[in-house]
Amino acid sequence: MPAPVTEIINTGTELMLGSILNSHQQWLCRELTQVGFLVSRQTAVPDAGADIRQAVSEALQRSDLIITTGGLGPTSDDRTRELIADLLGRKLMENAQARSNIEQFFAVRAKPAPRSTFVQALAPEGAVVLQNAHGTAPGLAIQVLPPQSSRPQGSWLIMLPGPPRELHPMFRNQVVPLLRRQFPDAPPFTCSVLRTTGLGESYLEEMVAPQLELFVARGLEVGYCARVGEVELRLSSSVPGGSELVQEAEAVARQVLGDWIYATGDDSLETSLVRLLTAREWTLALAESCTGGYIANKITNVPGASAVFLSGVVSYANEAKQKFLGVSHATLETHGAVSRATAEEMARGIRERTGADFAAAVSGIAGPSGGTEEKPVGTVFIGIASGEDVVVHHRTNRYDRETFKFVTAQQTMEMLRRAVLKRKEASA
């Protein structure tokens, strides 16, 4: 059986205006990939009726599985439920369980239920109602048979609420089991992602492509994705025996790329750093100026970071650099806050005060203002302390403010990762 053709439709005028980021797309694509459904199209349309209708009609021509998000709420611009019932010619009927859930939702919060909220208890005839454990709008799953669907087995149309904390558990707890029941023969898809930093996209391809040619002939797909400061190499296959094929190809790529690979799969640099430190029971502290807490935030996003991360200081003002980190007044006067000497004293200061095994300190000019001819916007000094030793690196990251923080954080974490690897080798 060929893989089910899968697509996602996100509705919401706010998406089309750019008011919000479409994080559903990424989340659903990733979750679907993990259970063997490869998304081949994702569409976003405004709340307006005609657009949703057209997008769903088109999807019923070509896809076995269609997942929509949004438009199930209580307000007048939430129209997905009604439009789909109309498109499929099904009556909307009240679902008793959904109604009672809504009543309970408001009772628990000791608030009166607004009348408009009960529209959310309506479901098109024949729909599977996916109760919402974290909100008021249930999800709806409808099997659409030919000729309303052009697919030989018909299509499954699954409508999910927009808020992530309602969507996520509903997808994992209710949609995934339904998919396993309805698509028992979906073939496995194997994908391996190697994340590298420090190499350009063309160079990476020149290094690995010749080594992977034979695998490609056997059904391997190779993808490259360049982002600021990193390139991802993606090896995937959906042919029979694809899992072994990907595994073999990955081994070859690993040999070619070696230390350029900082993580695999969805692991981030911060996850890989926290994991390295945890394994050795080593600790980390941070002193951040221009990154403003960005690195500490990244590190503490990793569950279990508290075992290795002791403390961070966001020393924006010069007084904070002196008070919390012991940077000397003389250094600040002579060299300035953005300097090799200050970064070094910051790294040493935070390490001594916390007793951490490793520390990083960052001082630079994020912009948009504050640059000078000698130290233009983007200038940054990164101090890395490994025990008593401090090494300061100088970089120029000319980007907008948020990208500057991101790039500087990636560089800092990569320097820390290399420092940890080095000490690990030395102590082995």
Added chain:
Amino acid sequence: MPAPVTEIINTGTELMLGSILNSHQQWLCRELTQVGFLVSRQTAVPDAGADIRQAVSEALQRSDLIITTGGLGPTSDDRTRELIADLLGRKLMENAQARSNIEQFFAVRAKPAPRSTFVQALAPEGAVVLQNAHGTAPGLAIQVLPPQSSRPQGSWLIMLPGPPRELHPMFRNQVVPLLRRQFPDAPPFTCSVLRTTGLGESYLEEMVAPQLELFVARGLEVGYCARVGEVELRLSSSVPGGSELVQEAEAVARQVLGDWIYATGDDSLETSLVRLLTAREWTLALAESCTGGYIANKITNVPGASAVFLSGVVSYANEAKQKFLGVSHATLETHGAVSRATAEEMARGIRERTGADFAAAVSGIAGPSGGTEEKPVGTVFIGIASGEDVVVHHRTNRYDRETFKFVTAQQTMEMLRRAVLKRKEASA
């Protein structure tokens, strides 16, 4: 002349696998809205040839302006250029300027140019070549006339490179002027967004909808977008006189919603807080435990934050709470790190040590582990210091780790905003 029908096509298998977030969609939608082009559909497809071809063919049936991103790079999975040339039956020819830019790009970096890179200098016959000031792949703009386009005036198909730091300046400096020349009669679109926090979506609609009915009859569109901890009210219009209509409706909505509105447009809570503090020349300091630097990072994302933000301490370990903030050993022993007493001492400690006018301290349990029966995951104490006074708020934010940080940060910044407003009134 009716508004040009506009759509966006993002290409990239990594989007379909969920490896990356489609930030182009939001960015382009927002930029296009600002210059009067309302996006009515956004599609993402894998790099595979058939999908890109089909998406572009469909778009040529219905849209006046089509913008694609991605697939213009040098590697074998970058196929947009070639596929579109093939679809339109145009020859690919080398563009001398693009070739010389690529040569220069590598010369400046003192690196040899990989052979594969020069495929990026190819352009379909008749295309406007948009030179890339920040990378090697130029953009391409092609006027597609009927019958290849089903639109009476034909369609403009504009292909842009994927990396944001190449895409953004190319769009602003080259695409926008081209659009103004080619679509001189695009009607204005006016949109105003009021951002509220503390009200549910249904309540907000019940409050404002009756007051806006008359405006809706005159051509106002009203949208509601609920997110964790906030609801956005969107007032827009594209009828003649729409700008005044939106303005009048906004005045009414402001009167109804009052202080529930924390910002307008794209302004974030942190921007509105920094602005309030800057206007009074008041300063801020932070002591974060469970939010791990998230709030400091948000605040320092605002350009000019350095005028008001003095310092933050990310006191993850108990030792850090004692050393940097002066929380007493006895308090930690008796009440624990996650407690009203600790949050209060943290707030007082950071304020005294920095001399800031306002301070916030956060201590809680982000999870997934670390909860107890008495203090479950999601428990958080937020201390707000306004001068000598400290008020501690208790919240239970049961979410995943990153959402917990986000929600807690929003609550903290909203409490700070209210504290600043209160002191402002008192001192007025």
